[in-house]
Amino acid sequence: MSETRLARPRRIIAIAAVAAALLALPMGAAPAFAAQPVPVAKYVALGDSYGAGQGAGAPLDSCLRTTLGYASQIGAVPRFNLLRLPACSGATIDQVSARQLGYVNQGTTLVTITAGANDLNIGGVYAACAPDETSVACQQAIAAATAAIQTVGPKMAGLIGAVHARSARATIVVTGYPEPFAAGAAAADPLAAVVNAASDALDAQLAGAVLAEATTGVPAVFVPISFGAHAIGGADVPWIGGDPTDPVTFFHPNVLGYAAYRDAILGVLP
Template identity: 40%
Template sequence: MLARPHKRTRPRSALKRAFVVLAAVLTAGTTLMATTASASGGANYVALGDSYSSGVGAGSYISSSGNCLRSTNAYSQLWANSHSPASYVSVACSGATTQDVLNNQLSALSPSTTLVSITIGGNDVGFANTMQTCVLGSTSDCLNAINAATAQANSILPGRLASTYAAIRSAAPNARVVVLDYPEFYDLSNSWICPGLSTTDRKALNNAADLLDSIIQTQANNAGFSFADVKGRFQGHELCDFFNEWLHSVNISDVTESYHPTADGHSGGYLPAMTAITG
């Protein structure tokens, strides 16, 4: 009679390791779900920043926001509409600089704040005035204004952003902070058939926007914040992309909205950039 083969058994140590791995996977999954929940439905969300966050150009302004021109079409409001956070407030304001954030907006933050978004920096270097000079002046005037603005961006903006981001972290130590940047303004591939500024002006303005975004990204990374780049999302929807533009060109009847995202720019550009980070 042949001997029955021995039944192979899994050593207890191997079983124990398997249970440890399974527990780790389950814990990671639970943590991921909790993180996603804290960034959406359970979030205490505060939107900070300048006109690109308040929603200038998107229309449907909230009368109580006064000259800050907060829009119900701003990306932060759209995010709140789709994620139903535990709380949401926007204190973003048209024309805000880093100093305005420090003086007037930080009070909206607290240790219970779990999500913050911000666009800031353009007004610190007078970018709005630079755009106006380029529209109303000669190419020489435009390039001189851009050179002055980029010199300021290189010299003063890194320090101002670093101080502002540090203050945000101090005021909201438990928050995830999402820093969004600015789009390029012109599709240069269509510049030759696009009326208005010269291609030289447009290229210089795009380069200035890229520099500004690069400084913002570097300082956001240094602060340990999440950086959301919107430039790629605006490609094909810049000025000179006829009938597909997500940016306002110069509007003499309402200069404030010039070079700001439309409602489509917020829903199609800024909101997806925000959601890509927060879920």
């Protein structure tokens, strides 16, 4: 008998064994195949002191970047590669556009932006009003912030569009800012209530800018942030600096606060 005739029964037996194994699987089950690897996101973090991670440890440079801000925490997740962290303390939206946008290129697939608070100078409002809420300096600071709020939305929309123009495939995540003061603290202190209201108004402008760009097909999403009882004066462990004599940490998240940012951002990504 030839070699070919000998091999044929063996092949039939092997095929029958495979079929029997498949039939033995539970209903709806399927043989396991190797999962497709998740692409690594090429990540660039733009923005102000919140984007830089100010308040989460010892500053590394004049931009007050730290190794434990939300961008660095996201970069520690295996499927993200933090390529650049140009975010810098004090940056306005215009300064992000002028000084940081160049770090985004066609290879970038994720961009986060936290900016706008410096356009309103919310910290400056608190500093001007804390000594005397009836002072001329306080009223001028509030008036300047009120006038500036209307410019935030168009500026952020322009920045989002510019990022998209540099990398059409990048997902753009714009974060909001938490109310610095817990609800109880804001109810007891008119100045705290003013600061919280300014943060809310800022977030509304940022969210509106994202929505306007998203409706044109830009892959942009707004992520609101809330610290709840972890805000200044809250009942839980603080996630934000509450000592006005420490300008580095005051009104800035600590490591736990930036972890909340990290989780909120990761929650909107595939």
